[in-house]
Amino acid sequence: MIDQTALLESRALRSSVLERTDVLDRVKTLALLPDGLHVTTAMVAAYFGVSVEAVRQLVRRHHQELETNGMTVLRGADLRTFESDNMSLSLGSYPQARRSLTVYSRRAVLNIAMLLRDSEVARRVRTYLLDMEHLARTGPLAEPAEPAGHTEAAGPEILSLAALDARIDQRIHHVLGRTVVPMFNALIETSGEHRRELTALHGDVRRAEHRLRQHSARLRRLEGRR
Known part of the structure; x- marks a missing residue:
């Protein structure tokens, strides 16, 4: 590395x-x-x-x-x-x-x-x-390693939720990092006259990311209840 x-x-x-x-x-x-x-x-x-x-x-x-x-x-x-x-x-x-x-x-x-x-x-x-x-x-979707000390305590459903949570989080990083963020950087640098439109679109992306983070947090809370 x-x-x-x-x-x-x-x-x-x-x-x-x-x-x-x-x-x-x-x-x-x-x-x-x-x-x-x-x-x-x-x-x-x-x-x-x-x-x-x-x-x-x-x-x-x-x-x-x-x-x-x-x-x-x-x-x-x-x-x-x-x-x-x-x-x-x-x-x-x-x-x-x-x-x-x-x-x-x-x-x-x-x-x-x-x-x-x-x-x-x-x-x-x-x-x-x-x-x-x-x-x-x-490999962005590789299975995450199990946390130390939780192998026996974690049931199959919790491990499944944890794996799903990790995959969603990694996919968000991958999609935003490889597509949305570069697109906005290029547009912002070359299209100053469209500042207000770009600002509104940027806000939409930020709100979408916030909702995805909320989804990830709900998964973690569900994992905690189980």
Whole structure:
């Protein structure tokens, strides 16, 4: 299995797993701006539990890579439009108008997770990414191993539910990671004029994923009752 050092050092390897942005929320909920698509530098720092300056230093070192994957520096009319669409960025709390604002897509945040060495959250994201990649290579629907100490206590129905739960969860990862997420990333990068439509569609996908997670939770509760 690939170790984290390779992920930190290889841009090609990072690029190969950048569509798995769903991993971010599985490790820790990523708070987004009202547009549902972006975060600021301060929000990135809060997610990873590091200083804003640490994020800025990383951005300076890897600016081109991050820009390719959804980091944008807004200025002028673009900045004013963005702030108008995201009321939480109102200039009322600032003594002077900003000249620029750096924002990041979920893809760019995942990119940062694969570059940020001194963050426990980033390490957990990398671990989750590599585990999912290992599952994809060895077979996404392979039967999960039985938890230690539960072989005798678990009946056939509970094991069946656990296997079904694992298969559903892995299939959600596979479908969202391989199809829906790349599609949205491509559309967002090339179709700025359709921002509102894309935001609505993105919300629909998020709600669908939420319902699938609820279904998974119900299966686990049913397993607990049995």
